[in-house]
Amino acid sequence: MHNQRPILCIIPPHMLREISERGTDLQQEKARATMAVSSQIRIQRTSAALTVHMGAAGTPDKHRNIYDAKQGSQLPGTLVRKEGDPPSADLAVNEAYDGSGATYDLFKEIYGRNSIDGNGMSLDSTVHYQKGYDNAFWNGQQMVYGDGDEDLPPSQRLFNRFTAALDVIAHELTHGVTQFEANLAYSFQSGALNESMSDVFGSLVKQRLRSQTAAEADWIIGEGLFTANVNGVGIRSMKAPGTAYNDPILGKDPQPAHMRDYVNTIEDSGGVHINSGIPNHAFYIASIELGGFAWEKAGMIWYKTLADKFNQNSSFQDAANLTVETARELFGSGSIEEKAVIKGWQEVGIIVGAPAGDGCLTAMMRAIGLAK
Amino acid sequence: MTKIDFVQSGGFMGRTIILSLDLDDMPPHQAQTFNLLLDQADFFRLEVDPAKPPVPDSFTYTITVTTDERSHTIHVSDTTAPEQLRPLLLALSARARIR
Numbered sequence A: 001m002h003n004q005r006p007i008l009c010i011i012p013p014h015m016l017r018e019i020s021e022r023g024t025d026l027q028q029e030k031a032r033a034t035m036a037v038s039s040q041i042r043i044q045r046t047s048a049a050l051t052v053h054m055g056a057a058g059t060p061d062k063h064r065n066i067y068d069a070k071q072g073s074q075l076p077g078t079l080v081r082k083e084g085d086p087p088s089a090d091l092a093v094n095e096a097y098d099g100s101g102a103t104y105d106l107f108k109e110i111y112g113r114n115s116i117d118g119n120g121m122s123l124d125s126t127v128h129y130q131k132g133y134d135n136a137f138w139n140g141q142q143m144v145y146g147d148g149d150e151d152l153p154p155s156q157r158l159f160n161r162f163t164a165a166l167d168v169i170a171h172e173l174t175h176g177v178t179q180f181e182a183n184l185a186y187s188f189q190s191g192a193l194n195e196s197m198s199d200v201f202g203s204l205v206k207q208r209l210r211s212q213t214a215a216e217a218d219w220i221i222g223e224g225l226f227t228a229n230v231n232g233v234g235i236r237s238m239k240a241p242g243t244a245y246n247d248p249i250l251g252k253d254p255q256p257a258h259m260r261d262y263v264n265t266i267e268d269s270g271g272v273h274i275n276s277g278i279p280n281h282a283f284y285i286a287s288i289e290l291g292g293f294a295w296e297k298a299g300m301i302w303y304k305t306l307a308d309k310f311n312q313n314s315s316f317q318d319a320a321n322l323t324v325e326t327a328r329e330l331f332g333s334g335s336i337e338e339k340a341v342i343k344g345w346q347e348v349g350i351i352v353g354a355p356a357g358d359g360c361l362t363a364m365m366r367a368i369g370l371a372k
Numbered sequence B: 001m002t003k004i005d006f007v008q009s010g011g012f013m014g015r016t017i018i019l020s021l022d023l024d025d026m027p028p029h030q031a032q033t034f035n036l037l038l039d040q041a042d043f044f045r046l047e048v049d050p051a052k053p054p055v056p057d058s059f060t061y062t063i064t065v066t067t068d069e070r071s072h073t074i075h076v077s078d079t080t081a082p083e084q085l086r087p088l089l090l091a092l093s094a095r096a097r098i099r
Helices: A013-022 A025-041 A091-109 A166-180 A188-209 A267-271 A277-290 A298-308 A316-331 A336-347 A359-367 B028-041 B083-097
Strands: A064-068 A078-082 A123-127 A136-138 A143-145 B002-010 B017-022 B059-067 B071-077
Touching: A064 A091, A078 A091, A091 A123, A091 A143, A091 A166, A091 A188, A136 A166, A143 A166, A166 A188, A188 A267, A188 A277, A188 A298, A188 A316, A267 B002, A277 A298, A277 A316, A277 A336, A298 A316, A298 A336, A316 A336, B002 B028, B002 B083, B017 B083, B028 B083, B059 B083, B071 B083
Parallel strands: A064 A123, A123 A143
Antiparallel strands: A064 A078, A136 A143, B002 B017, B002 B059, B059 B071
16 A cells, blocks of 8 residues: 555645635635535545454455345345355345455456455445435445336336446445555545546456457446436446437436546536546557457556555546556566557546646636636 | 425436425425425434545435525435435435436
8 A cells, every 4th residue: 555645635625715705606606515525535544444354264265245235224234145155036136246256356366466455355245225226336345236226117217226237346346445555535536546446447357257358348337237218338438438328318428538528527526437537548548559358467557556556646647657657667668568558548638757746636626616 | 485405416327416396386295295304304403524425436415405494405425314314315316316
């Protein structure tokens, strides 16, 4: 774990207070909202002080627990399947079990990481969270999955159960890995990087299970989450951000693929699920340049950077500089790997080697209308 | 006059959903249900710790209730919502999801 820069990227509270008191009406409103968002980046390390379960013989090993919330909100719920148990009659239970297992396997077998915390932490998942819950999340300790629109008439349903997509499961588990490593603050650029890491390893778990090369993979995140009522192939596209869906009810996929289209917003914790399209696409380009299985080289570079170089406050520019640095360390200066990573970032509008500067601060200032 | 403004943001998809309800314009039995849920939540006295950050991919919710006499806004997430508020949250989410 490396956190070289402990200072978090936030507009100083006193500045926000000034704006909230003296700015225009719109600026005041946005500054107050930003103060709320800023508090989100104080992610509590204490939440990472989790119970670590070891295998039966005390050996750090794959150890999965699947719980059923029975449509309530109490976590973790009732334990319904644990490591080594036979498959359940409940499809969502088995999907959560198999998906968390496949994710554990990628991190263990390819990157040598023993579970979420690197120390054999149990992989806990809860399915059937609430009723009509169109979502999945990582609560700091475990994964949680809703059943989508199961409570609506079939003709009105937009979402299937969230365990239906393997990359969603791997995405949530990767939030745990990030929490124990860089602990990227969940707002603005560092938050979008946090999201991107989850999409990258989410997609890699799926690609590895399907034995697909970078060129063969679909690079869609959340394939299978939409019902047939939605005009879309998934929630996000790493190959072509902004094209995953275009639907009369859901609207159009808002992801940019280039810095010139970066979205300055205070919604969604500063657009963490929107601007993640930019680093997602950089990873896709680098993977295509390298060819072969993306989890082997590009995935290794991204994983090592997440584990050893990012800090809570890393920006997109940091990500570009540091992934290239990692590529150089792993494969050599002037290597095709280094060049592929440089090209990836270049194609999304980030020139490797530029100073990271105050990109995060600038993004926040733009979001509240104080910078252009 | 009682108005409820509800904003759901974040989630795996990062989509923002907005719902505005004017209880005076609703069928009486529906308005009564929302009034009961507001009472159950003790909404106007509900204080939520804003320092608690939302966790990755959780939904965040902003609810503002305005009457002739007063207005109150709260910000919560899936993991910070107090139990007494959850029935109201579920009812608002369900209504926002009706296409």
